[in-house]
Structures are given as structure tokens and as C-alpha cells.
Amino acid sequence: MIKNIIFDFGDVFLDLDKAATKRELERLNISEFSEEMLINNLQYEKGLLSSEEFISAYCESFPQLSAQKFTDSWNAILLKFPEHRLRFLQQLSKEGKYKLILLSNTNDIHIDWVKENIGFFEDFKNCFDAFYLSQEINLRKPDKSIFEYVLKEQDLKPEETLFIDDTPENTAAAAEMNIHTWNIDPATEDVVHLFQVKKELF
Structure with missing residues (x-):
């Protein structure tokens, strides 16, 4: 589970x-x-x-x-943050059934843009139990060390953990550690459909 x-x-x-x-x-x-x-x-x-x-x-x-x-x-890579995804995350956070963690390869220039242009960034951040940005922890995906770090820091069991990422190399690295994965396709899939797409895990 x-x-x-x-x-x-x-x-x-x-x-x-x-x-x-x-x-x-x-x-x-x-x-x-x-x-x-x-x-x-x-x-x-x-x-x-x-x-x-x-x-x-x-x-x-x-x-x-x-x-x-x-x-x-x-x-220029950064576009928009559809609000229905925030609402989905806020509902997940409110229900409290799962520990929610963000793990992103990013950088200060991009995060500065997000803070300036996404008005609900703090609301988004507050939905998570832990919020890991690569530049803040000096680690990046798909290196094994970043997954080891998060598992240890949050005392997580891989078999009880699902990792969602759009980059195949990242989900492959997590899967090697027995973490469940969803290699989401942003062109055809939306994170809000998580419980339909991965229903066998829940």
C-alpha cells in the first residue's frame, strides 16, 4: 500500500x-x-x-x-501552472492520507521566476510535508544518492512510496531502488488523474 x-x-x-x-x-x-x-x-x-x-x-x-x-x-522553458492541479494537491493534503514530498531538479533563476509569476507558489509549497529542490540539497536526479537522501531523511520504505516524474531516466533510477513509479507523459496525461492511472497501487 x-x-x-x-x-x-x-x-x-x-x-x-x-x-x-x-x-x-x-x-x-x-x-x-x-x-x-x-x-x-x-x-x-x-x-x-x-x-x-x-x-x-x-x-x-x-x-x-x-x-x-x-x-x-x-x-523561456517555464510556461504556466494550471490551478486545477493546485486544487488536486490541496485536496490530497487536506485528506492527510499520504506523506507528500516534492523532489525537483531546478535552479535559483527558475525558482525566482516561479515565485514572481505563480501567485500561489507558497500555497503550493505548503501542501507538502517535505520540499526538496536540487540546488538546496546539492543533489540531482537521476543520481541514486538523491533518492537515498529522501528515503533516509523522511524514513520512507521504497515499497510504500510512489515517485511521479516525466523523465524516464529519473523514474528508472527510482524503480531500481524498488520505489513504485509513474513516468507521466505531460502531452497526454495529467497528475490529477493519479488515482485512475495507478489505481492498482491504491
Whole structure:
């Protein structure tokens, strides 16, 4: 029986356009990225670079970039948060049947945008018993260590836990640890249908 539900954020609650940042940078004639820059992206998600260091690295590599142009391009991936998903989560929280946990690979620039543009972000956050952002815990999916961290921190049993994420590598990593998973397809599925889609677990 499921007692704990771990949710991803992007493309589970917050709609994303994952190709948007690449597309916006290409409009500025930026299409090739060094290995160092790709490593920087991962380091930034783990909170091992500050936003200032991260933005400066891009602007130094591409003189046509300003900090604002880069930030706008970086945030282009973020779309909207449909309120029916908040209502679904609030109802789950109110019922109190499950421990609710958020586990997201994200970064400070994206979270700053969310706080500015999603008026109910604090209401969303308050629905969870634990709220883990990759840059705050210096870990990221699909590394095994992030799942070990959450299981230990929250004293969870994998067989009593469901993890919902749109990225196959992330759900595969969780499944290897005997965590139940839903690799949600944001194009055809909605988290609010959780109890219909995964009814065999509940």
C-alpha cells in the first residue's frame, strides 16, 4: 500500500516547453556549447555555482549575451501552472492520507521566476510535508544518492512510496531502488488523474 507520494515539479505541476531555451539562444546565434558549459549547467542545478557565476560564464562565452537576455532565454522553458492541479494537491493534503514530498531538479533563476509569476507558489509549497529542490540539497536526479537522501531523511520504505516524474531516466533510477513509479507523459496525461492511472497501487 502506498503511504508516500514523491512528485516532480516541472511537467507534473508546472507546464514546460523544454525546447524553448535552446530555441531562444539560437535566435541569438548561440547553438554550440562546450563540455565545460554543460557541466556548469549540472553544477548550477546542484547549487554548486551561484546565479551570478552561472550567468557570467555564459556572457563571457557569448559576447552577444547580456545577463537579461540570458535570463529571459533560460526562463523561456517555464510556461504556466494550471490551478486545477493546485486544487488536486490541496485536496490530497487536506485528506492527510499520504506523506507528500516534492523532489525537483531546478535552479535559483527558475525558482525566482516561479515565485514572481505563480501567485500561489507558497500555497503550493505548503501542501507538502517535505520540499526538496536540487540546488538546496546539492543533489540531482537521476543520481541514486538523491533518492537515498529522501528515503533516509523522511524514513520512507521504497515499497510504500510512489515517485511521479516525466523523465524516464529519473523514474528508472527510482524503480531500481524498488520505489513504485509513474513516468507521466505531460502531452497526454495529467497528475490529477493519479488515482485512475495507478489505481492498482491504491
